[in-house]
Amino acid sequence: MRASVALLALLAVSCARPSVNIGAACQINSDCADPLVCVLAVCRRQCTTARDCGAGLSCIVTSATMGGGCQLDQEASCTLTSECTTGLICQNSSCTTACNDDRDCASGAHCTMDASHTLGCYDTSTEPCIYASDCPDPMICDRDQTCRLECLSDRDCTTPRTCVGNLCQLPDASSPAADGGT
Numbered sequence: 001m002r003a004s005v006a007l008l009a010l011l012a013v014s015c016a017r018p019s020v021n022i023g024a025a026c027q028i029n030s031d032c033a034d035p036l037v038c039v040l041a042v043c044r045r046q047c048t049t050a051r052d053c054g055a056g057l058s059c060i061v062t063s064a065t066m067g068g069g070c071q072l073d074q075e076a077s078c079t080l081t082s083e084c085t086t087g088l089i090c091q092n093s094s095c096t097t098a099c100n101d102d103r104d105c106a107s108g109a110h111c112t113m114d115a116s117h118t119l120g121c122y123d124t125s126t127e128p129c130i131y132a133s134d135c136p137d138p139m140i141c142d143r144d145q146t147c148r149l150e151c152l153s154d155r156d157c158t159t160p161r162t163c164v165g166n167l168c169q170l171p172d173a174s175s176p177a178a179d180g181g182t
Contacts, residue, residue: 023072039069040087046070049108050123058123059106060088060097068106071095091120092136102152110149112138112166138166 024043026032032043039062045052046069047059053070060075061068075095078084084095091114097104098120099111105121112122115137122136128147132140135147142148149166151157157168 023074037069040085042069042072042085044069044072047106049106051108058094058096058109058121060095061104061106061109061121062087062097089118089120091118092122097121110152112149140167 021033022036022043022045024032025041026038026043027041029037032038035046036043037046038044039046039060044060045054047053048068050057050059053059054073057071057073057076059068060071071094072085075084075088077093078090078095079093081088081090084090088095089098090096091112097106098118099105100119101111102109105111106123109121109123111119113119122139129135129141129145135141138149139147140150151163151166151168154162157163161168161170163169
């Protein structure tokens, strides 16, 4: 009888799910404790948007088919890409996903270019602000006190302004087109 109980206990322990916590190395989802997922070889909370993650953390999407994982606390600030988890870039002082357009980013995030001309996903809902200077370029501070892009296309601006670098701008008075082509 004791041998049967010991065998059952051994089988239960050998089939138990791992108890790997957020930030631990992994290869597949089952390497992580429920409900965590393995994204970029690290156990993370699964997400679709930044709202699924902790305050101030972004949702990092690695591909449209694989979904996303929440940014880790240590990825929330960086100076260099080498400080980020492999597969992420440092943009606007935060580790994020590289992108070519908005479709490469989590829902609610936009593909923006930072001052170093690097394209990366940026989720405006994670940046509180009071003044435009509180936001990274080219973001502005909206009435709801969050950083956001002023425009994505010319349709977002009032005439005669056009969308240039995600900001609504008047035509340059010094350009040949503005002064009649002279």
